[in-house]
Amino acid sequence: MTLPFETPAKRREIGPEAFGRIAASLRREAGIALAPEKAALVHGRLARRVRALGLDGFDAYCDLIESREGAAELRAMVNALTTNVTRFFREPHHFDELRRETLPRLVAAARAGAPATIWSAGCSTGEEPYSIALCLLDLAPDAAALGIRILATDLNPEVVETGRKGVYLAEALEPAPGALVRGRFETAPPGPDGAPRLRAGEAVRALVAFKRLNLVGPWPFTRAFDAIFCRNVLIYFDSPTQDDVLRRFAGATTEGARLFLGNSERLGPASAPLFDRGGVTSYIRNAKPAPAA
Numbered sequence: 001m002t003l004p005f006e007t008p009a010k011r012r013e014i015g016p017e018a019f020g021r022i023a024a025s026l027r028r029e030a031g032i033a034l035a036p037e038k039a040a041l042v043h044g045r046l047a048r049r050v051r052a053l054g055l056d057g058f059d060a061y062c063d064l065i066e067s068r069e070g071a072a073e074l075r076a077m078v079n080a081l082t083t084n085v086t087r088f089f090r091e092p093h094h095f096d097e098l099r100r101e102t103l104p105r106l107v108a109a110a111r112a113g114a115p116a117t118i119w120s121a122g123c124s125t126g127e128e129p130y131s132i133a134l135c136l137l138d139l140a141p142d143a144a145a146l147g148i149r150i151l152a153t154d155l156n157p158e159v160v161e162t163g164r165k166g167v168y169l170a171e172a173l174e175p176a177p178g179a180l181v182r183g184r185f186e187t188a189p190p191g192p193d194g195a196p197r198l199r200a201g202e203a204v205r206a207l208v209a210f211k212r213l214n215l216v217g218p219w220p221f222t223r224a225f226d227a228i229f230c231r232n233v234l235i236y237f238d239s240p241t242q243d244d245v246l247r248r249f250a251g252a253t254t255e256g257a258r259l260f261l262g263n264s265e266r267l268g269p270a271s272a273p274l275f276d277r278g279g280v281t282s283y284i285r286n287a288k289p290a291p292a293a
Contacts, residue, residue, distance in 0.1 A: 013043065013057075013058075014039055014042060014043045014046075014058045015058065015059075016036075016039075017059075018057075018058035018059055018061070018062050019034075019036070019039045019042060019058075021062040021066070022034070022042055022046070022058075022061075022062060022065075022077070023042075025062075025065055025066065025074060025077070026077070026078060026081055027238075029074060029075075029078050029214075030078050030082070030155055030214060030216060031214075031215065031216030031236075031237050031241045031245075032078075032081070032082065032236045032237060033236065033237060033238040033241070034081075041081075042081065043058075045080045045081055046058070046061065046077065046080060046081070049061070049073070049076065049077070049080065053073070065077055078155065078156075079155075079156045079157075079158060082155060082156060082236070083236075084124040084125060084154075084156065084159050085124070085232070086123075086124040086125060086127045086128055087127055087172065087175060088127045088130070088131050088168075088172060088173055088175050088176045089131050089175045089176050089177075090127070090128065090131075090175075090231070091231065091262070091263060092175075093279070093280055094229070094231070094260045094279075094280075094281075094282060095131060095132075095135055097258075097260075097278070097279045097280075097282055098132065098135055098227070098258075098260075099135050099138070099139065101258065101278070101279075102226075102227050102258050103135060103136055103139050103140075104139065105256075106118075106148060106226050106227070107136075107139055107140045107143070107146070107148070110140075110143075110146035110147060110148050111146060115146060115147025115148055115149070116147075116148050116149075116226040116227075117148075117149050117150070117151060117223060117225050117226060118132055118148075118149070118150045118151070118225065118226060118227045118228070118229070119150075119151045119153070119225045119227070119228045119229070119230075119252075120132060120150060120151065120152040120153070120208075120229045121153055121213075121215060121228060121229065121230040121233065122153070122154055122155075122215070122230055122231070122232070122233035123152035123153060123154050123159075123160075123163055123210070124154055124156075124159050124163070125159045125162040125163050126152060126159075126162060126163025126164070126166060126200075126208070126210065127168070127172070128152075128229055128231070129150045129152035129163070129208045129210075129229075130163075130166065130200055130204055130208065131176065132150050132229065133150055133200075133204045133207040133208055134176065134180040134181065134184060134204065135180065136148060136150075136207060137180075137184065137203060137204065137207070138179070138180050141203075143207060144203070144206045144207055148207070149207060149208075149209060150207050150208045150209070151208075151209055151211065151225075152208050152209065152210045152211070153210075153211050153212065153213035153215075154212065154213070155212065155213070155214050155215070156212075157212045160210045160211065160212050161210075163208075163210045164210040165199075166199050166200035166204070166205050167188045167197055167198070167199045167200075168197065168198055168199075168200075169191075169195055169196070169197055169198075170195070170196040170197060170198050171195075171196075173185065173198060183201075184200070184201045184203060184204050185198040185199060185200055185201055185204070186198065186199050186201050187199075215230075215233070215245055216237075216241060216244075216245070219248065219252065221252060224252055224253055224254045224257070225252055225253050225254070225257060226253070226254055226257050227253075227257055227258045227259075227260070228249055228252075228253060228257065228258075228259050228260065229260045230245075230249065230259070230260070230261060231260060231261055231262040231265070231281075232262035232264070232265070233262070234246070234261065234262070234265045235262065235264060235265060239268060242268055243268035243269070243270040243271050246267060246268060246270075246271035246274075247270060247271050247274065249271075250271060250274035250275065250285060253285045254285065255285055255286070255287050256284060256285060257284070257285040258278050258282055258283070258284055258285075259275060259278075259282065259283045259284075259285065260281065260282045261281045261282070261283070262281065263280070263281050265281060266281070267283060273288055274286065274288055
């Protein structure tokens, strides 16, 4: 029943109880912590979903995502509430370090018969793993034949598919060093806006495998990684979840592997003993025992 003072718009506002239920669902599903001050953001991103589903308000929306029948909408909610901000060669000092400290060692080992794997965790639309691939091809054009691979994972299947296609606005490649890009991207058909687009060439795409993965779920890996990029992802987790993921990273890497975090991210007290300082928000897996991933 609608009360005389309760307009449809008013009923679609998100109240504290509905916000708490949405925050709890997001935490269970993706490990992401939502602070109360994010209520306006949640309303802005989900109000359209509530209207599209023909629901009476956020209480009904919460009933849906908490039900067995609402599993698909729960995934859509997680996608709507996660931010995918990235660009080619973001935080360029990490790629300088990768080219100077990590890739020469991995290429030399691969030429000696020990192939390597690099993980881009939280890869968004693919700019990060393709930036890694460009650095690798610059040092070793035969990287694919050497068995060096890049695993790119993200929670959102839509951005994973975008990365797999490897098509970007031409202007998006401007931050990339020209020598690394030249000859490795090809012209793609323009989009509806008519803007020029480029597609990662076959040699670049061959190095990167895109998969959907929830960082707080199981990790179905059969071998350890030689480097991990996980930048500007941990900031969405609470402290216990951050430490758990970092300890799992330690358990999923080889000794001497390098972990790259975002510029605002740091190791926690439980994970810090497992890594040594490498550079600016980069860390080196040391020889101390780590839990298995």
